[in-house]
Amino acid sequence: MYDVIVIGAGPAGMTAALYASRSNLSVLMIERGAPGGQMNNTAEIENYPGFDSIMGPELAMKMYEGVSKFGTKNAYGIVQDVVDHGDYKEVVTEDESYQGKTVIIATGCVHRKLGVSGEEEFAGRGVSYCAVCDGAFFRNKKLLVVGGGDSAVEEAIYLTQFASEVVIIHRRDELRAQKIIQERAFANEKISFMWDSVVEEIHGNEMVVTGAKVRNLKTNEVHEESANGIFIYVGLDPLSAPVKNLGVTNEAGWILTDDQMRTSVPGVYAVGDGREKTLRQITTAVGEGGIAGQQVFNFLEEHKEASQNTTN
Ligand code: FAD
Ligand code: NAP
Numbered sequence: 001m002y003d004v005i006v007i008g009a010g011p012a013g014m015t016a017a018l019y020a021s022r023s024n025l026s027v028l029m030i031e032r033g034a035p036g037g038q039m040n041n042t043a044e045i046e047n048y049p050g051f052d053s054i055m056g057p058e059l060a061m062k063m064y065e066g067v068s069k070f071g072t073k074n075a076y077g078i079v080q081d082v083v084d085h086g087d088y089k090e091v092v093t094e095d096e097s098y099q100g101k102t103v104i105i106a107t108g109c110v111h112r113k114l115g116v117s118g119e120e121e122f123a124g125r126g127v128s129y130c131a132v133c134d135g136a137f138f139r140n141k142k143l144l145v146v147g148g149g150d151s152a153v154e155e156a157i158y159l160t161q162f163a164s165e166v167v168i169i170h171r172r173d174e175l176r177a178q179k180i181i182q183e184r185a186f187a188n189e190k191i192s193f194m195w196d197s198v199v200e201e202i203h204g205n206e207m208v209v210t211g212a213k214v215r216n217l218k219t220n221e222v223h224e225e226s227a228n229g230i231f232i233y234v235g236l237d238p239l240s241a242p243v244k245n246l247g248v249t250n251e252a253g254w255i256l257t258d259d260q261m262r263t264s265v266p267g268v269y270a271v272g273d274g275r276e277k278t279l280r281q282i283t284t285a286v287g288e289g290g291i292a293g294q295q296v297f298n299f300l301e302e303h304k305e306a307s308q309n310t311t312n
Helices: 011-022 037-041 056-068 131-138 150-159 179-187 241-246 282-311
Strands: 002-007 027-031 073-076 079-084 089-093 097-105 109-111 142-146 165-169 191-194 197-204 209-216 222-226 229-232 236-238 268-270
Touching (some): 002 011, 002 089, 002 282, 011 027, 011 037, 011 056, 011 097, 011 282, 027 097, 037 056, 079 241, 097 282, 131 150, 131 229, 142 150, 150 165, 150 179, 150 229, 165 197, 241 268, 268 282
Parallel strands (some): 002 027, 027 073, 142 165, 142 229, 165 191
Antiparallel strands (some): 079 089, 089 097, 197 209, 209 222
8 A cells, every 4th residue: 555656757747756755655656658758759848947958858867866766666557547445546557456545647648639541541650749759760851740839839940950841730820839939930941831721631652651631721722742751739638538437527538626736536636737727838747746745745644643533
């Protein structure tokens, strides 16, 4: 029986584990991949205080080293269900079951698919969701980037160090990305924009992507845009399926908490990108992790006192 089980080792989960283990609680952190979460798919981070600029995987490693120091135990597993037994919670992976007095859900979210033909077929053969992972395969090639948010525009800029040309295809005539990121993209000679346009099909030969069918939503004109690769950044979906049975999410699947990161189930907390909130950032994930890590300590202390009073 652990004091705390943290599900997910992104910046939110790792910070929660750091705070809880540093309070001398027994902590198990369960992760289905490499620690770091979305930071592992991020090129350069320049809005994390303390660093002018740092590569995502490097920040992930630094956080992981920090959390390991205080005795957090790690387990590999894909959590499939969390069951509330009142005094304790059961966390079920595909082949194990763990028990904890409290649980912190830090499962984050995942990139959304575009849902067009060719997307699945050419995944890994020109279709990508990760510039850091795949950008270097496209030296001197032409790339399309779909989306108009921070991810699309920032990763398009990153891709210009490899590609000969990057075309950002956005469904409106205005970007959603932060102004500072927009300005850098507008100033980058390798980047051009295709406004009011959507990708409707992704095409390729037997091996790799060769282009996409693009429709202009204002004129309804359709044309074939040639490209060697297509990077898709059209938003995020919560990874909250494992806690569906707890009834702590809204209709879209985002987890609801109060400002102390408490869900409606006593002893179950949620932190990071999987929460219903407005700013999904490493700084906010880390802040929420700190709050939840401290909250579980308070929760367990209160319950210890309550059970001592009952015994007396
Ligand atoms: P995540 O980082 O998503 O981590 C969640 C973890 O939970 C993952 O490791 C996942 O494998 C694990 N997990 C999920 N489900 C399960 C399960 N069922 N069982 C076990 N483990 C599970 N933010 C910034 O502040 N600055 C930036 O420059 C920046 N750039 C970005 C660039 C891109 C391309 C993207 C996609 C995001 C960027 N962000 C940036 C956002 C930032 O990465 C996120 O806000 C942050 O990582 C959220 O942290 P998290 O811990 O909540 O979730
Ligand atoms: P996002 O902000 O939700 O943006 C998604 C983009 O994709 C929007 O421009 C949207 O268009 C477009 N889109 C959505 N569905 C589409 C579809 N079916 N077809 C075509 N286009 C579609 O997602 P994100 O850019 O991945 O960012 C996610 C979170 O991470 C945000 O909170 C962001 O701030 C954060 N982040 C931060 C940084 C940073 O701080 N440097 C970097 C990356 C990400 P509309 O604009 O028309 O809705």
